[in-house]
Amino acid sequence: MWISAEENLIVAENLPLDIVYEDEDFLVVDKPSGMAIHPSKSGGTGTLANAVTFDWQRAGIHTLFRAINRLDKDTSGLVLIGKTQFAHQGVFGQDEHRGIRKRYIALAEGQISEDGGTINQPIACLDAAKRQRMVHPSGQPAITHYKVLERLPGHTLLSFELETGRTHQIRVHMLYMGHPLCSDPLYGHPSPLISRLALHAFEMTLIHPRSGKEIILQLPLSADIQSAVDRLRT
Known part of the structure; x- marks a missing residue:
C-alpha cells in the first residue's frame, strides 16, 4: 500500500517492534527502555524510527517517520506516530491544547506522605x-500531577x-x-x-481527527518495574 510520496531518509532496520494500535493514520508502539526514538546522526541505527521504517517498507508504506510524543531513551511505553501529515497535524494540535492525555507510572525513592498533588515549578x-x-x-512553566498508588519499603x-x-x-x-x-x-542513584530508569508511559487518550472518536490505549506495568515492586512487597 502506497500512502505518501514523501521520502523517509531513516535507515530501515529489522528490530523488534511491539505494535499496540494501527490504522491508516496512526501507529502506536510500546517502546522498550534503552531505545531512542530518533537517530542522533544521519545514518544512525538502533532506534524506534529505524524499526518503524523497516516495518513500513516491508508493508509497502512510504512516508515520513513522525513521532507525535517523545519519550526519553530510558523510558518505556506508548509512542504515537503519525503516518500522514493530516494525522500529525490533527493530533499535534490536540497535544498543544491538552487534547491528548498521557499517563505514566514510576517507582520513586523514599515514601511520599501525601496521597497526591501537583508540582508547578519551572524547568x-x-x-x-x-x-x-x-x-x-x-525555566519554562512545567506542571505535573501525581498520585500515590502504593507505599512500599523505602519506595513509592x-x-x-x-x-x-x-x-x-x-x-x-x-x-x-x-x-x-x-x-x-541523571538525577538519581543505581x-x-x-x-534502568523506573518510568513507564502506560496510558494514552486522544480524539481521532478523522473519525472524531475517543481512543484509549493502555499497557500493563512493564515486567522489570513489576518485578521490582514484587520484590519490595515480599
Whole structure:
C-alpha cells in the first residue's frame, strides 16, 4: 500500500517492534527502555524510527517517520506516530491544547506522605552539555500531577499526568520533591531493584481527527518495574 510520496531518509532496520494500535493514520508502539526514538546522526541505527521504517517498507508504506510524543531513551511505553501529515497535524494540535492525555507510572525513592498533588515549578536547561535540567525561576512553566498508588519499603509507586511536556519533566520534578526515580542515571542513584530508569508511559487518550472518536490505549506495568515492586512487597 502506497500512502505518501514523501521520502523517509531513516535507515530501515529489522528490530523488534511491539505494535499496540494501527490504522491508516496512526501507529502506536510500546517502546522498550534503552531505545531512542530518533537517530542522533544521519545514518544512525538502533532506534524506534529505524524499526518503524523497516516495518513500513516491508508493508509497502512510504512516508515520513513522525513521532507525535517523545519519550526519553530510558523510558518505556506508548509512542504515537503519525503516518500522514493530516494525522500529525490533527493530533499535534490536540497535544498543544491538552487534547491528548498521557499517563505514566514510576517507582520513586523514599515514601511520599501525601496521597497526591501537583508540582508547578519551572524547568530550565542550565548546562546543555550535561543534558541535565533543573527547577529554576528562569525555566519554562512545567506542571505535573501525581498520585500515590502504593507505599512500599523505602519506595513509592506513583502515577503521573502532565499538563506540559518539558524534557525530563517527571524526573526533574521528583528530584525537586526529594524523591528521585529509581535507577535514574541523571538525577538519581543505581538501584539493586531495577537496572534502568523506573518510568513507564502506560496510558494514552486522544480524539481521532478523522473519525472524531475517543481512543484509549493502555499497557500493563512493564515486567522489570513489576518485578521490582514484587520484590519490595515480599
